[in-house]
Amino acid sequence: MSDRIVFDNVSKFYGDVLGVNRVSLSIPPGITSLVGPNGSGKTTLMNLMSGLIRPSRGHIRIVDLTPDQPEQLFHLVGYCSQYDSLPKGLTGYQFVHSYLRLYGYDRVKSEELAWSAIDRVGLREAAHRKAAGYSKGMRQRIRLAQSLAHNPRVLVLDEPLNGLDPLVRAETIALFRGLAKEGCHVILSSHVLHEVDIISDQVILMSGGYVAAEGNIQGVRSEIEDHPMQILIRCDRPSELAARFFGEDHVVEVKLHNDRRGLLVKTRDPNRFYLLMNRVALDGFAVESVAPCDDDVNSVYEYLIGTEEATR
């Protein structure tokens, strides 16, 4: 039995408008972030995963199930969509509880699961208030509670951190990490790239309906051969070291750091550069640290998709 979410050459067109095109993915358990500008196909990919829309071409399998099998699939999948709406007339608790009854749970079990989910998102005190009167952040949290109340193995979350205050945001990220540690799939989309960087085990970079890159962020960065990698070196004699690097053909740029205690080096061949650093250390330079400084999501995103589209 596969534990992966598989997209096999999936395309989705809305009439003449492209949603996603020829997407092939195999997503392992853990936290996977979908990153891309508006209209890049993130939500389409999530809606396809949850069966809200059907692919025009290709096949999707969610841990050995297809989105055409809602009776089995939605015991496994929870989806917190981007739509900031709730059914009318229900309190937060009623919302979570009522929809749990659709899973076939009896009243007692539904109550237990509903309170457990509400507690996980920290909304117990407001649970008996009408959901229509909730703030944006509270609505986001109650929708999150509803999507994870039945303890799904696959949690799909469209912009789940939107509207959350910093404290709740941190708690929510911790919740995602906990779920990922338990072996769940947590698939989320976000524009907040530094958060994606912190929480993601893997990223899928989307652009114009296509998958621009996928995998763990360091792996993706190392695959970008046509863009020099930037490395920060902290050392005692940065100017002398800079002079030394100028003689190397794979080094394309050397800059003294603003604090004059380090160098920013751009190289086309990181492997040769690290070998060079070994020799530098033997030549008596006191090197404190050597660290790539552009293998975060933001940098990769900028390289692949373009600076103008990077949100941060």
Add this chain to the structure above:
Amino acid sequence: MNRVTWTQIRAIVRIEMKKTFFAKRGLWIYLLALAPVALFLTHSLVEIHQHGARRQMALKNGRPLTERDFLAIAAGMSRDEVTARLGDPPVSRSRTRRVRTGRNSFSAVSLETLRYSDGNNELVLTLKEGRVTGIGRVSGISLGQDSYVFAGVFQFFFIRLAIFFGCLGIFMNLFRGEMLDKSLHFYLLTPVRREILMLGKYLAGLLAATVIFSASTALQLFALMLQFDASTVAQYLDQNHGISQMAAYLGVTVLACIGYGSIFLAAGLLFRNPIVPAAAVLIWEAANPVLPALLKKFSVIYYLKSLCPVEISLDPGMPPLFALLASNPEPVSRYIAIFGLLALSVVVLLAASRRVRRLEINYATD
């Protein structure tokens, strides 16, 4: 169906009931359902008041009058002849009017109005120069007459407009309303088969429509009966098929909700704008008497008309539209009508279930 399916249907009905019964946007449906109740209640209250006035008038008569006494009065009779037959009038009003007889000459004409009552009906006589020139009859309360009026209101207004548009408002919103609210996806993300979801929603809508409109039918009948004394009502119920007529009206109400509910649930899945299907179905239903025999059967009103307990007779003076709506050239038996309407509803729901199975959520275009 297994236990889980029933649990799911009950859960859907419970969620939908809250939305259907207590939605502010559904207020007009209650008003539509209560309109005929208000009509019959007003009618009864007016009749009760007038009946009281007639009884008072009858008490003032010199002697008790009957229908026969009223029929004996003819135009041209003198005032003395009238009073000899009916006694002194309990209410009379006389006046004099100047009538031109030449270029500059006028003469005074004495006019008199006499009113008699037998306790229920009223006779109004107009006398000119002491001779009867006009005879007016104001019928008092009559259960037979009122039940005929009820049948007309029930067929022309209640079924064709109140239940029709009420079901439009309730059933089209079951899916379309949630698409507009962007909340339908919550259902589609649960382990419920789409057909079961549709069935649950239909049952919720049907429950709401049935409660609202059956209550309206019952209240209309109650309001209608209010003007009659207990013995008249008991006689109607016991001897004049009153109970079976009331049961038939309630049954037709429920069947109308079933039929129109299924059509508008399906329409809510197919159309964005409710005006289009509403207009199309309204015209189709109105044109039913002139449709070919086969097409007639694909109409809710075709079956309902055959089930209505009181047939509307086609009077020569009836406006053409009403005559078209009232005509029922091919009535069917009660059992065929019930079975036919249920079969039609099932067919429509099956077609809707095919649509709901392929339903995609794309609120941006909805």
